[in-house]
Amino acid sequence: MASPINFRHLYYFWVVAKEGGMARAAERLGMAVQTVSAQVRSLEQTLGHSLFRPAGRGIALTDAGIVAMAHADQIFQLGEQLPAAVREAATGQGLRLAVGIADGLPKLVVRHLLQPALEDPRVRLLCLEDNIEGLLSDLALHRLDVVLSDRSAPANPNLRLYSHRLGEAPLAWYAPASLAGRHAGPFPDCLAQMPVLLPTGQVAVRARLDQWLERSNLRPRVAGEFEDSALLAAFGRSGMGAFPASRWSHEELMHEPGLRLLGECPDVVEHFYLISAERRIQHPLVQRLLQVSRDGAA
Structure with a gap:
């Protein structure tokens, strides 16, 4: 079984990559260079791969480091969104629904498909358009709640996705x-x-x-x-x-x-599909979309 990731170590790695060097990262973090370097080495030992390589007088990301950086970016971007999301949920100020829209999907149809969710006065809708591959990757990383597409999700052993017929x-x-x-x-x-x-x-x-x-x-x-x-x-x-x-x-x-x-x-x-990263839908607005679809097909 793989060792769990220490997110503090991941954060230090992320800052080093952002700052472009150990010394600048240590200055930003208010820590000794040796401490930051040790934390990054611990992360490399956990992952089993070097994340940085020498480059001139500085360092650069290895291929493994580039992948780790991409994931770290997504993790910490989600972390930045967490306080606002919790505050909105706790105060009832809004119910966020992040929807990925496949770039071939008719835009006039999108509003029709989302209309049941728009009837909830709490909704705060975020719509992002991209190719289906990019959207499904974001969905698997929980950056999106659902994806709307004109086809079901393609088989991919690395992604656990579920396609629901929407209409x-x-x-x-x-x-x-x-x-x-x-x-x-x-x-x-x-x-x-x-x-x-x-x-x-x-x-x-x-x-x-x-x-x-x-x-x-x-x-x-x-x-x-x-x-x-x-x-x-x-x-x-x-x-x-x-x-x-x-x-x-x-x-x-x-x-x-x-x-x-x-x-x-x-x-x-x-044909129109709603694609989710969970078999059992928890988001109340997504539940509403699927319920209206089922009622219309009955």
């Missing part, structure tokens, strides 16, 4: 009225006559859209591909081409003057 929505096609008026005809055949915008292959629904176009014998001219759905819709509204969007986005899209619904393709469905 699904069919797609519909939209186009500016000026573009739709120049290419009259029944849907979906009219798509063959106009430029279209599509999500990139990184977005889960792209493969299902390609299959639907193939089944419909449609080979439209693809004028653009976008990973960000909000950007895709913005270029579509500007007149660049017809574009697909979730039916959950319909009300917001119809607020745009001159935008027309071309038609629906109910057999092309976007």
Whole structure:
């Protein structure tokens, strides 16, 4: 069994790495250089690897030290957040929900998915957008409460993650009225006559859209591909081409003057997942999201 980490030793290592040397770290800590050096050596003995190497007249992190520093940064950043989080919980000033949003997820859908949590007056929402790999790493380190994605968490023996089905929505096609008026005809055949915008292959629904176009014998001219759905819709509204969007986005899209619904393709469905680092959900707002999802599916 590995020896437990002494977090005081880890803190001294972290300060040395931040300050770039033993002497500057000792000055910041108000300690003797020999004491700081001894604490760092104790940490190295616990981990079984050297964390620093000589570099000119100073020291630099080894490969093992770089990894240790990355983890130490996350640990002490969380520590800095602890007093505020405890104070808010104790005084009832807020209920923080940190959500990671996969960068391919339609932004208009995110608000729909999070709406049940927003109805709680105590909520203090923190939304961070990134690629799914970065978000899942932050989730595993408990820097996020949950991750929202258009696909379930990929299998990873190093991460214990749980995917919960949060909902699904069919797609519909939209186009500016000026573009739709120049290419009259029944849907979906009219798509063959106009430029279209599509999500990139990184977005889960792209493969299902390609299959639907193939089944419909449609080979439209693809004028653009976008990973960000909000950007895709913005270029579509500007007149660049017809574009697909979730039916959950319909009300917001119809607020745009001159935008027309071309038609629906109910057999092309976007799936949405809530990914957690715990099987048994404890956060009350996350429990609320899942309960509303289950009630809607019943």
